[in-house]
Amino acid sequence: MQFGIFTVGDVTPDPTTGRTPSERERIKAMVAIAQKAEEVGLDVFATGEHHNPPFVPSSPTTMLGWIAARTERIVLSTSTTLITTNDPVKIAEDFAMLQHLADGRVDVMLGRGNTGPVYPWFGKDIRDGISLAVENYALLRRLWREDVVDWEGRFRTPLQSFTSTPRPLDGVPPFVWHGSIRSPEIAEQAAYYGDGFFHNNIFWPKDHTERMIDLYRTRYAHYGHGTPEQAIVGLGGQVFMRRNSQEAVREFRPYFDNAPVYGHGPSLEEFSAQTPLTVGSPEQVVEKTLSFREYAGDYQRQLFLVDHAGLPLKTVLEQIDLLGEEVVPVLRREFAKNRPADVPDAPTHASLVAAAAADTDTDAVKA
Template sequence: MQFGIFTVGDVTPDPTNGRTPTEHDRIKAMVAIALKAEEIGLDVFATGEHHNPPFVPSSPTTMLGYIAARTERLILSTATTLITTNDPVKIAEDFAMLQHLADGRVDLMLGRGNTAPVYPWFGQDIRQGIPLALENYGLLHRLWREDVVNWEGRFRTPLHGFTATPRPLDGVPPFVWHGSIRSPQIAEQAAYYGDGFFANHIFWPKEHFMRLVGLYRERFAHHGHGSPEQAVVGLGGQVFMRRNSQDAVREFRPYFDHAPVYGGGPSLEEFTEQTPLTVGSPQEVIDKTLTFRENFGDYQRQLFLVDHAGLPLQTVLEQLDLLGEILPVLRSEFAARRAAGVAEAPTHPALSARVKS
């Protein structure tokens, strides 16, 4: 079981004092958060990809390459790589390069994106989102596995005798997660290729995502990759902790109430009841996180969102210290409940060899 954090890289005013970080400050804060993640023993740091304000992570591989040079163990991933508006040739090249620089500590999560204006900025049409995702990944999958590719599709110029460089590290492509919050076609795509499926169930009730994960597991087995229980699943979550749960609720409430993605919607109490958001004591975070297994079965990766909605960097670092304290408990409890025959969390063979040596 891998535990980590992800960031969406939002630049949001702090509702308690009205201060808005600069883009420079926010980018540097994301790096500091990644370094703290390695310090406390987390396994994964993932960044989103956005090309519109108020977000800053428009070039995830640039950021992850910088973090790779300053870390030794942390797996570097994306919380979304836009498979619809990025050219699959460039994705193949960028992540293979990052894979070499990070000695295999790289995977990625593909998504379609949900910001309509971004599509025409990159010459695409959001109405073609699903076909774009399916076609582009079909090409990306081949580019990492075939030394010479001949290809023709609907959305880009053909390729004739093309070789993507560099080739994946040791001939093993980065592991791919397909992320979705609503599209069964993406769950089917992940199952067809035997890739991972990431259900970032941070905004909607768990029942919706239980159906998506259930579909993915069923189709994973249908396509001959193993039993439904052997499918590779990742989940999102959100936490805010203080030693005393009342203090956590009191401190986090203004951030929740004024966050662009929450404000004007359900109350904090309603949201914590219906979604994975946990605002409370460390023990409450442990207890609720363990229920995810009851809802979704054994899974391989748990990522927490901890740095959004204008939370200052110091507060986020305090959250990570608390997360580091409960991490051994989460590891041991998930391991004790784990059924036999469940797939291991994905890592590059180079990392497994390093651990054995």
């Protein structure tokens, strides 16, 4: 099972000091967070894509390429790449290039985004969101898997004898996660292709998350990719830790109360009771995270949000230290207990290359 960090890249004033970091500071902080995540033994660093203030990660592959040059092991991902407003040709090229630069330590999470004005900024209509996601991904898959593509659709100019370059590393595209918190159509899309489904459940109660994941698992099996238990599932979560739970609540409360995405709404206690948010000791984070398996089943990837709402970099790096030293080792051990042998690990470039080679050998034997 993979554990990691995801960031939304918000530039938010620190409510305890009133200081707002510069965009440069925030971008550099995200790089430092990725390096720290690798240092403490986490598996994944993922960055969102946003094109509006107060967020800075408008070019995820640029950032991930920079991080790739400064790390050796950690998997680099997005959370998410906007399949609706990006040209699938450019996604195909950018992520294949990143694969080569990062020696395969790359996957991608596709999503529609949650900022309505982005659509017209890129010449799209939000009412076409689902249709764009379906059509653009169908093209993206072909661009990665076919050397020469002829294609015509609704939302971009036709392609004639087009070859996307560079080709995917070792002939194997990055593994794709489809990220959604509320759209059953996206769960269906992930299931249809046998891809991963990531439910970033940071805002949602567990019964909603359970319904979405059950839908994906059921449809994954329907399309013949394996049993429902073998479907590839990822979850989000957000944490703030101190050794003492009362200290954690006291320190985090002003950040929660003024956060750009959920501040000035439910209280910290109400939000924590209804969602995966955990503010407390490392032991409390372990306990709550382990409870996710009760409604999501055995899953493959757990990403934590730790750097939002104006938290200073020093505090964020302390959170990652606690994850690496006291939380993730326990989670690895406990999630491994009673995990059925036929539940797969999270796909990696190496495992995908091996699977492709096995398929080739099987086809050769049949021939």
